[in-house]
Amino acid sequence: MMPARLQRTLLTVAGAVVAVLLAMGISSIAILAAGASPVTALGAMFDFGDTQPEVVNALTFILNRAVPLFIAGLAVAIGFRMNLFNIGVEGQYRIAAIVAAFVGSQFVLPGPIQITLIIVVAMLVGGLYAFIPAVLKVTRGVNEVISTIMLNYIAVNLAAFLVRGPFAGERTAGKLTTSTPELPESAWFPNLNVLFEMFGLPAPRSGLWGFLMVAILLGVIIWLVLERTRFGFEVKASGLNPPAALASGVDAKRMVISAMVLSGAIAGLIGLPEILGRTHAYGSNFTAGLGFLGIAVALLGRNKPAGIAVAALLFGFLDRASAPLQFADIPPSVVAIIQGSIVLMVVIANEVTSRMSIRQEERRAARQLGTTQRAEVAA
Amino acid sequence: MLRSQFGKMTMVTAAGAMLMAAAACGGGTDTTASPAASSGASSEAPQASGLKIGLAYDVGGRGDKSFNDSAYAGLERAQKELGAEIKDLSPAADGSNRGELLRQLAEAGYNPIVGVGFAYGEDIQKVATEFPDLQFAVVDSASNGPNVTGLLFAEEQGSYLAGVAAAEKSKSNHLGFVGGVENDLIKKFQAGFEAGAKSVKSDVKIDIKYLTPDGDFSGFKAPDKGKIAAEKMYQDGADIVYHASGDSGLGVFQAAAAAGKQAIGVDSDQYETVKEADLKKVIMTSMLKRVDVGVFEFIKAFQGGAKGGTNAIYDLKVDGVGLSTSGGFIDDVTAKVDEAKKKIVDGSITVPSKP
Numbered sequence: 001m002m003p004a005r006l007q008r009t010l011l012t013v014a015g016a017v018v019a020v021l022l023a024m025g026i027s028s029i030a031i032l033a034a035g036a037s038p039v040t041a042l043g044a045m046f047d048f049g050d051t052q053p054e055v056v057n058a059l060t061f062i063l064n065r066a067v068p069l070f071i072a073g074l075a076v077a078i079g080f081r082m083n084l085f086n087i088g089v090e091g092q093y094r095i096a097a098i099v100a101a102f103v104g105s106q107f108v109l110p111g112p113i114q115i116t117l118i119i120v121v122a123m124l125v126g127g128l129y130a131f132i133p134a135v136l137k138v139t140r141g142v143n144e145v146i147s148t149i150m151l152n153y154i155a156v157n158l159a160a161f162l163v164r165g166p167f168a169g170e171r172t173a174g175k176l177t178t179s180t181p182e183l184p185e186s187a188w189f190p191n192l193n194v195l196f197e198m199f200g201l202p203a204p205r206s207g208l209w210g211f212l213m214v215a216i217l218l219g220v221i222i223w224l225v226l227e228r229t230r231f232g233f234e235v236k237a238s239g240l241n242p243p244a245a246l247a248s249g250v251d252a253k254r255m256v257i258s259a260m261v262l263s264g265a266i267a268g269l270i271g272l273p274e275i276l277g278r279t280h281a282y283g284s285n286f287t288a289g290l291g292f293l294g295i296a297v298a299l300l301g302r303n304k305p306a307g308i309a310v311a312a313l314l315f316g317f318l319d320r321a322s323a324p325l326q327f328a329d330i331p332p333s334v335v336a337i338i339q340g341s342i343v344l345m346v347v348i349a350n351e352v353t354s355r356m357s358i359r360q361e362e363r364r365a366a367r368q369l370g371t372t373q374r375a376e377v378a379a
Numbered sequence: 380m381l382r383s384q385f386g387k388m389t390m391v392t393a394a395g396a397m398l399m400a401a402a403a404c405g406g407g408t409d410t411t412a413s414p415a416a417s418s419g420a421s422s423e424a425p426q427a428s429g430l431k432i433g434l435a436y437d438v439g440g441r442g443d444k445s446f447n448d449s450a451y452a453g454l455e456r457a458q459k460e461l462g463a464e465i466k467d468l469s470p471a472a473d474g475s476n477r478g479e480l481l482r483q484l485a486e487a488g489y490n491p492i493v494g495v496g497f498a499y500g501e502d503i504q505k506v507a508t509e510f511p512d513l514q515f516a517v518v519d520s521a522s523n524g525p526n527v528t529g530l531l532f533a534e535e536q537g538s539y540l541a542g543v544a545a546a547e548k549s550k551s552n553h554l555g556f557v558g559g560v561e562n563d564l565i566k567k568f569q570a571g572f573e574a575g576a577k578s579v580k581s582d583v584k585i586d587i588k589y590l591t592p593d594g595d596f597s598g599f600k601a602p603d604k605g606k607i608a609a610e611k612m613y614q615d616g617a618d619i620v621y622h623a624s625g626d627s628g629l630g631v632f633q634a635a636a637a638a639g640k641q642a643i644g645v646d647s648d649q650y651e652t653v654k655e656a657d658l659k660k661v662i663m664t665s666m667l668k669r670v671d672v673g674v675f676e677f678i679k680a681f682q683g684g685a686k687g688g689t690n691a692i693y694d695l696k697v698d699g700v701g702l703s704t705s706g707g708f709i710d711d712v713t714a715k716v717d718e719a720k721k722k723i724v725d726g727s728i729t730v731p732s733k734p
Contacts, residue, residue, distance in 0.1 A: 061476075284596075320476075
């Protein structure tokens with residue numbers, strides 16, 4: 001008889017492998033349907049270019065794309081871990097990003113202080129915006145899924161209004177996009193190009209966003225909070241078994257509010273890598289939809305910081321493939337199909353394997369119970 | 380417990396994929412003889428091996444039967460008439476990789492490179508400074524660098540003609556306008572359309588609806604929203620709806636077909652580009668924004684050695700905008716339209732560009 005732990009590990013490995021294979025199969029069918037070869041597609045996805053600058057640029061794009069996705073995944077995961085579906089990450093980060101970008105453009109302080117203040121403003125706004133559905137839930141019992149979705153519409157439209165109205169900066173003639181006033185240079189987050197230069201590689205053209213460091217730090221802090229503190233335990237307990245958590249003295253209302261606000265505060269950071277690292281303003285071209293992608297990233301990462309990091313990198317890797325795929329005459333929508341099928345398959349595989357192992361666990365327990373009882377009778 | 384192990388396994392599998400990626404790119408680097416010569420070589424190579432034109436679409440991509448397809452028509456013409464090698468790329472749905480597309484085209488040796496849509500303004504500016512030896516053009520946005528050409532159109536003039544035709548043809552004296560995104564560019568269409576319609580019948584009623592607010596570009600690819608907006612207008616009594624909403628226009632045509640009313644297309648001659656027969660017959664005319672002319676003329680000028688730094692404006696005078704007559708629906712009012720056109724060209728009518 002195999003030890004239980006080994007058996008479970010094998011089961012999960014098998015589940016993950018099957019999930020990835022199935023996702024590849026589905027994507028291949030889609031690629032074939034689009035009239036292209038899956039092998040060419042795979043080759044294009046791993047084609048990072050022939051020269052050092054091209055490879056460096058490709059890696060930088062993946063990392064720069066992964067940073068906001070990672071933060072978005074973390075924000076969503078905190079709610080998910082206590083069965084709180086914060087669909088409002090999208091609205092929280094948009095509203096936080098525009099307010100932070102505008103506030104940051106209104107004063108000039110030494111770099112570290114200025115950047116810290118912008119980060120604090122973003123977290124405050126995101127947290128406050130998430131406070132609304134939290135209060136609605138604990139006081140009036142409003143389902144957070146509905147309220148956050150509705151608040152997304154308000155946030156998106158409010159941000160669009162602010163960027164062309166009260167928060168609009170100067171616009172050069174002939175420019176159609178609007179944006180908040182440009183941040184002073186002290187608020188520009190220094191890039192991490194030195195990481196490449198250290199190894200004698202050329203600096204990436206677009207610049208590796210320094211916010212990567214903040215994201216890594218954030219991931220470590222969230223991991224510590226969730227796994228090593230009483231708060232983290234209470235979050236987990238509330239998610240796994242709310243009545244049991246309540247019975248053992250966890251204040252459910254307080255947990256809903258604090259988890260939701262924490263989720264919103266982290267969501268507030270999603271837009272900052274782009275604003276502090278590249279655009280230096282919130283404009284009409286601001287990347288939208290990261291909050292929704294965060295849901296997929298959190299699901300794929302099993303709501304764990306390390307898993308979310310891998311999921312974000314995987315999404316960044318797939319998103320980068322968009323251009324090389326088109327160079328190989330394959331439609332870029334293939335990327336979205338691959339992303340969707342991987343998330344779907346991983347979720348299904350996890351559900352199937354967890355059910356299988358619960359059944360095995362029950363059987364094992366029953367067997368053990370049986371043998372001990374027989375022993376007692378014999379005695 | 381189980382969950383954490385599963386998570387780890389997924390992680391390991393994905394990490395394996397990433398490692399493979401790293402290995403693959405490492406291999407690629409090794410096989411190349413001169414790794415550092417990318418930008419220098421790429422800017423010289425195309426001149427020697429013929430014309431290589433790169434084009435990056437706006438959100439919506441090729442196949443929108445409108446704006447982007449019009450740009451492609453110009454590119455295709457350059458391929459046929461100038462023997463150019465062409466490559467066209469579409470951005471991700473959130474537009475986050477616009478700059479990356481331009482960089483990849485530049486690195487692959489394409490020159491000149493065209494960005495289709497005002498959203499490319501900032502990205503072109505950045506990439507153009509990174510590749511000062513290459514020439515860039517951006518549709519719908521002003522030049523913002525010494526190697527960037529701005530390709531601009533007088534949409535309000537073409538829309539004025541659409542307004543004249545619509546007001547002449549309307550029986551209910553009630554028109555509609557569906558704009559994709561409420562920004563200054565689409566407002567030019569609205570302003571021209573209103574001015575044109577009111578020049579014919581000063582009491583004409585015009586319903587205005589924008590699908591998404593400024594900054595939210597989803598309004599250019601939301602046929603469902605376009606359909607709802609147009610349905611409402613037709614129910615309220617409008618009999619002709621003009622759309623300036625890219626992909627969403629398909630929804631406007633569907634609503635027109637369902638209501639048995641008419642619609643006006645935009646950018647391309649949509650009577651020709653829309654495939655569905657039942658939708659074709661509702662497209663009374665299209666306001667042509669000859670992005671194809673702009674793109675082609677730019678490429679030709681580039682071949683002749685032209686450098687960027689200025690704007691090229693395509694208006695009625697140079698047929699950069701106009702009104703299509705396919706289907707013959709407006710044959711009875713072409714005289715009125717031509718008269719308005721003549722007045723705009725000779726300057727006796729100045730069309731407002733703001734509503």
